[in-house]
Amino acid sequence: MPKNSERSVASTQDLGPSSQDPAPRTRLLEPSAQELAPRTLLVTGGAGFIGSNFIRHVLSAHDDVRVVNYDKLTYAGNLENLADVNDGERYQFVRGDISDPKAVAKAFENEKPWAVVSFAAESHVDRSILDATPFVDTNVKGTQVLLETIRRYPVERFVQISTDEVYGALGEEGTFTESSPIHANSPYAACKAAADLIALAYAKTYALPVVVTRSSNNYGSYQFPEKLVPLMIRNALTGKELPIYGEGKQVRDWLHVEDNCRAIDIVLHKGLTGEVYNIGGECEKRNIEVVKFICEILRNHPGTQDLRPKIQFIKDPRGAAHDFRYALDCSKIKRELGWTPLLGFEEGLERTVAWYLSNREWTERVITGEYQEYYRKVYGA
Ligand code: NAD
Ligand code: DAU
Numbered sequence: 001m002p003k004n005s006e007r008s009v010a011s012t013q014d015l016g017p018s019s020q021d022p023a024p025r026t027r028l029l030e031p032s033a034q035e036l037a038p039r040t041l042l043v044t045g046g047a048g049f050i051g052s053n054f055i056r057h058v059l060s061a062h063d064d065v066r067v068v069n070y071d072k073l074t075y076a077g078n079l080e081n082l083a084d085v086n087d088g089e090r091y092q093f094v095r096g097d098i099s100d101p102k103a104v105a106k107a108f109e110n111e112k113p114w115a116v117v118s119f120a121a122e123s124h125v126d127r128s129i130l131d132a133t134p135f136v137d138t139n140v141k142g143t144q145v146l147l148e149t150i151r152r153y154p155v156e157r158f159v160q161i162s163t164d165e166v167y168g169a170l171g172e173e174g175t176f177t178e179s180s181p182i183h184a185n186s187p188y189a190a191c192k193a194a195a196d197l198i199a200l201a202y203a204k205t206y207a208l209p210v211v212v213t214r215s216s217n218n219y220g221s222y223q224f225p226e227k228l229v230p231l232m233i234r235n236a237l238t239g240k241e242l243p244i245y246g247e248g249k250q251v252r253d254w255l256h257v258e259d260n261c262r263a264i265d266i267v268l269h270k271g272l273t274g275e276v277y278n279i280g281g282e283c284e285k286r287n288i289e290v291v292k293f294i295c296e297i298l299r300n301h302p303g304t305q306d307l308r309p310k311i312q313f314i315k316d317p318r319g320a321a322h323d324f325r326y327a328l329d330c331s332k333i334k335r336e337l338g339w340t341p342l343l344g345f346e347e348g349l350e351r352t353v354a355w356y357l358s359n360r361e362w363t364e365r366v367i368t369g370e371y372q373e374y375y376r377k378v379y380g381a
Contacts, residue, residue, distance in 0.1 A: 038066035038090060041268075042113035042155075044098050044146065045120030046070070047077035049223040050161070050257055054117065057261040059085055066090040068111045070104075072097045072138075076123065078366050081222045098142035101149070108153035115157040117268060118146055121192070124226050125165070126317055126378050128188035139191035140198070147202040147210075155209065159268050160199040162214045164253070164280070165189035169323035177329045178214070178276040186321040196276070203274045211271040213264055215279040216328055219348065220257030221355040225363055226374070228252075228287065229349070232294050233356045234363050236309035242295075243379050246316040248288030251325035255281030256348040259341040266337050277337070280328030283345045290349075297353045304357065317378050 041058060045051045046069030055067050066089075071077045073095060085091045094111075096103040098120045120142060122128065122135045143160065150158055167176040168183030182197070184190040196212050203210035219229045232242050263279040271277060285293075291311060298304040316322050333339045343351075356363065375381070 038064055039114040040066050040068055040111050042068050042070055042107065042111060042116045044070045044116070044118045045077070045161075047073055047079055047081055047093075048119060048123070049076070049081075049220075049227075050218055050260060051119035052078075052081035052222050053220060053257045054119065054261045054264060055082060055091065056085060057258065058265060059088065059090055061265060067092070068107070068113065069093045070096050070098070070107050071120065074122070075368065075370050076224050076226075078222075078224075080362065080365065097138075099137050099145050101145050104145055104149045105152065108149050112153070113155055115155050115159070115268060116146065116150065117159040117161065117264060118143065119161045121161075121195075122188070125186045125188045125321070126226070127374065128186055128191070129318060129321060130374075130377060132187035132191070135187055135191040139188075140194045143195035144198050147199060147208065150208060151202075151206055157268055157271075158199070158208060158210045159264060159271070160196060160210060160212045161264065162196045162212050162276075163189070163192050164214050164216045164278070164326045164328050165323065166193040166196060166214060167326070170325040170327055172325065175327045175329040176278065178278055178332055185323055186318070189323075200274065200276075209273045211267055211273065212276040213267050213279055214276060214328070215260050215263070216253035216255045216281060216326060218255050218257045218260050220352055221359070222362075223257075224366060226371070228290065229294065229352060230356060230363070232291050232309075233298075233353055236295065236298055236307055237304070237357075237360065240381075241310050241312035242291055243312050243314045244287060244291060245314060245318060245322065247313060248286060248291065249324075250287050250322060251284050251327070252287065252290075253280045253327050254283045254285055254290070254345055254348075255279065255341060256343040256345075256352075259343055262342075263333060263339045266339050267333070270337050272336075277333045278328040278330050279333060279339075280330045281341050281345070282328075282330065283341075284325075284327055285345070293346075293349060294353060297350055301353065301357065314379065 046055045121139045128135045166182050166184050167180045182193045184193040199210045202208045223230045225231050225234045295309050
């Protein structure tokens with residue numbers, strides 16, 4: 001078997017003019033019969049919410065892929081999220097920081113990945129408002145370290161996982177396309193936008209095989225309980241109030257994490273170098289609607305029917321950085337790569353609530369003293 005760094009691209013097709021730039025437009029195809037020995041996919045941030053769901057998805061969808069999960073294990077990273085795949089021959093964990101050039105180079109030297117999917121990030125807007133430093137270190141510097149590393153240890157694909165927040169806020173109307181201007185408002189969004197731009201600049205300048213995905217709000221199992229959906233479920237189950245920022249009128253587009261993982265897998269294999277793909281659930285909801293729906297699901301669920309969760313409207317901790325509405329135009333990924341979201345919000349949220357009800361111990365285990373301190377800072381309780 002050739003070294004990964006020597007592995008030739010299975011096939012290259014010119015798929016017509018790019019909407020963005022003339023960088024080489026490589027389409028990764030399924031491996032040929034001779035190439036079926038496992039190829040190593042390096043996933044950064046695989047111990048977090050989307051990364052762990054993605055690793056599970058890839059291992060079940062592709063017999064010929066071995067996954068190395070490179071993760072620093074911050075407060076948001078938890079190896080228990082992958083307990084069911086941990087012993088597998090096709091999965092390995094390496095603890096490391098993406099902003100540490102030596103540690104990243106060592107992982108590439110040892111593992112010789114065929115491709116990289118980079119989820120590693122500080123991901124919570126409220127925390128970025130409290131302290132932007134780790135966001136710059138990981139989301140900006142860490143991404144640049146990864147890109148420099150793939151200049152030395154070439155891979156066939158680098159997928160940068162980004163967010164709809166880079167486009168900024170919409171009013172009541174309209175959607176963002178991939179060519180909408182970048183207009184980040186929170187330190188989190190600005191750091192993600194910086195990472196996207198660096199990644200796309202490296203694609204153009206050094207002909208690196210970079211692709212960027214920008215998705216909307218994910219929900220599903222294994223999401224850390226600082227985010228809206230799991231926080232509301234946990235508070236309801238533990239008798240705490242449900243804190244809604246301002247009047248709860250902000251709109252988010254909700255995407256089930258499994259739909260996002262399928263989309264990322266398709267972009268990994270079929271996306272075009274230098275391109276950005278929006279991934280949305282086409283399911284816009286005001287925050288208050290989402291919270292009321294969670295309460296309704298709990299009311300109809302055996303075992304939680306007697307709960308009487310109380311909504312509390314609190315002073316918005318995000319202030320002017322609280323984007324009013326996000327909505328994505330996903331026609332590009334649908335048209336060019338054949339992806340579409342499959343799970344409706346009602347079924348997806350019912351499944352998510354059911355998962356949190358069956359995994360109450362998981363939620364309590366991932367919460368540490370650090371979380372309680374963070375909670376007091378944001379919610380004052
Ligand atoms: P998460 O906070 O649940 O997980 C982040 C993971 O990255 C954790 O396992 C953490 O340990 C790891 N990590 C953090 N800093 C690191 C570092 N310096 N080196 C190595 N690992 C590090 O995040 P998530 O919600 O799963 O989001 C994953 C990615 O998707 C992020 O890039 C985020 O910006 C993006 N995204 C998330 C959403 C969403 O709704 N959650 C939507 C769009 C985009
Ligand atoms: O849009 C994609 C983004 O979605 C990702 O890039 C981020 O990583 C991810 O965290 C998420 O960001 P949001 O800020 O939209 O998600 P969050 O769950 O924190 O908040 C959703 C909305 O709910 C937002 O308008 C703020 C509001 N909210 C949130 C919390 C935690 C509340 O009203 N109360 C809360 O307690």
